[in-house]
Amino acid sequence: MGRYPGTENEECSVGLSETARGNDGDAVAVDVGAKINPHLGVGPVRADGLHELTTVYQAVSLYDTVTVRPGKRGAGISLAIEGEGAGDLPTGEDNLAHKAAKLLALYANVEPDVDIHLRKRIPVAGGLAGGSADAAGSLVACKRLWNVDIGREQLDQLAGGLGSDVPFCLYGGTAVGTGHGEKVEPLETQASYHWVVATSHTQISTPECYKEVDRLRENGIGRYSDDIRELCRAYRDRAEPDELAHLLVNDMEAAAVSLRPDLASVMHGGLEEGALTAHVSGSGPTVLFLARDAQHASALARRVKMRGGVRAVLTAQGPVAGPEA
Template sequence: MTIAAAQPSVHVRAPGKINLFMRVAEPGDDGYHDVATAYQAVSLYEDVVATPAAGFEVSFSGSVDVSGLPVDDSNLAIRAARLLAEETGVTEGVHLAIDKHVPIAGGMGGGSADAAAALVACDALWGTGLTKDELHGLAARLGADVPFSLAGGTAIGTGRGDRLSPVLATGSFHWVLVFAEFGLSTPAVYGELDRLRGEGQVPPDSVAPAGAPAVDPAVLQALRAGDPGLLAGALHNDLAAAAIGLAPELDEVLRLGASAGALAGLVSGSGPTLAFLAEGADEAISLAVTLSSAGHTAAHVHGPVHGARVVR
């Protein structure tokens, strides 16, 4: 069927994310790993403007290098738009103009944010009126991080990371992100983790869990208390050893952040973006200046923030 566009264009903003905690199980028979992770959406955003078009198109701009991004049907945002159209019977197309600020292949879910924003934007553009649960169902079919990009805030993710349970986080946490000039392939990082575990080369706290992975209750306690000092002691990422094994220079930056006053630092997701937790906004600004002075690209962000939503 044909649905008249509800608006001439729709602007949606979706956040990047960091993983405050990540435990990774051994790969299953299908090669995928179950995880238990604590997500937090942070104030580094992707902006997507959807306008009517004859087909499905995407274009990119932004503060990151977008020259290598696909603009065909392999692009996750295009896949999101097509999936929504197929599920709702829409026969129109859409042009998605994406202004990117989340690093590409950086472990912050930038592509997932684009897909979540595309779902929300196309739903509004076409007037399809899907419920939050229906959009979540489509998001889960697109990738493990897409549902969280829709929801935002702070949440526990289990399974592939797409089964979400919201978490109460009091107040705001301040982070300094350090962006690498290169990306890391998520499958490559998981493969390296499997190799390191097989050779007994991971730290004791990153050995594969005996049963289903779970988030440490100390993470939830710290978030509820709004206490960055408590949270600093609970941060963990099983993938860190693998990411550092593939990019050893990350370890030097983690050491620099610790010496410059960060409460704690960790690899975000599969990396190579690093996230340093600060006591507050002033401390985060000072840390960002120190890291920038050392030649790194650093940004102060805060979280939690909302998920993909229309910008009025």
Template structure:
């Protein structure tokens, strides 16, 4: 049996700028992603002909992760099989390392990892561009799961431009078991804020300059999220989490994406532990995670067994 193990990272939005709702039902975005050292591990393996796709999930909150065709990993396997001209007979094992429902793109990382894994499993020969095109069909965050590191996303967030980052950043994440509906946050944003007509990467010039220079304090000062006010109208308790991070001396703190995860930027590892201790003492998070960034995108860890040609 051939088995391929791929690891892909979660992400934090260093900045998220959201334009007004368009006639096509989408909000044009400019977002700066950073991949962080919380990983999804995906292992795929051949099964008997005709067995189709199956998924098993382990790790924290695995019980709430779908194991049917609504899972992005399942959809990714179908896309690669169609491109390779093979039957999608594969078992997918997902080990969760990115918080479930925390807005850190764990599901998107699973999709990205499965694209890479199945491409190797079936010797499909898909290029990075091919995989990126398939990733964009799966969801706006999936292409970033392939490339990792730091990148600026435009359009729906899926059109990526790499961003240089000389800063090794220390992150602390406060995660809540009860999530926030992305749709509800965007509706609150439309109702209470509305958004500008246009957003541009130039709006994040200070952030991108801070990343290039490696100035973590300047990165912290430039963190930005247009959706934060809308998220706080739906989950006002997150304000206390943000305030505690500031009181603990965080270089910057924000709700990541549509939430409910709060991300705090620390000066170093010891400082990260101090922020985590403040959150834990106050009981403002169900889970607290420490991570660093940037890290690489989806990569093969092991590939065991013979190659199979379509």
């Protein structure tokens, strides 16, 4: 397993660069990257109560590691969490990684006797899809542990049943998402981009943010940004970071700032420190700053951290591959 440079620096992401079989018996460990949305267009509410989405996903190098081992016969699924969210996140059936293991066991008709360990580095409830990443990692790790013969279409269906971001987290890279985000089409790009990720002391629930999007639109604030042609072209053409910066969109940003006004100060501060652009990540409250390169990202992270008002500041680059890529 390779480790990304700078992993001893608290401003940097810590992660492994590959998916691998563990060294202790039948343990299987996979790394799953966080998700950002360079474009997040939120449409009207559908008949099923979900919002139509047009989004561009990108996986970045903030990793959770999902490790699975055979459990005691008849003991069922056990789950332990280390790192981000330990002691706060559920470890039972409410955890998406737990649900993923149970769902795959039902599909494969195997006993779900498995011990799951989550080493979490992706910020919790930060708009970075950490829970979805864990679900994707659990599906892939358990599939390998149990030697489940499952095609991509079937795996994608199981993933989509767990959450809209889970199918993307399986494969990572850069992709276009439609429907409620669960319909994923890969988007080729050879360029790599560098981000500063500023996490907040507060949280915003995704349902809360969607409700605020609807409320603001009832008052004439915001619209559905469903045109992603220029952004897709920029990715295909290896656009420079300063060009990409002008194409990033998040229809949930106004709602997130309405719910947490302090986010505006964080974004403004990063721009003053030289970020090419600043955006709320997904439903927030994490803020993303685009940098010119790795050196700029590292310097920008230090300056953002010195300004205060954030819980932690990390650096990441993307796209990175998912565990099933």
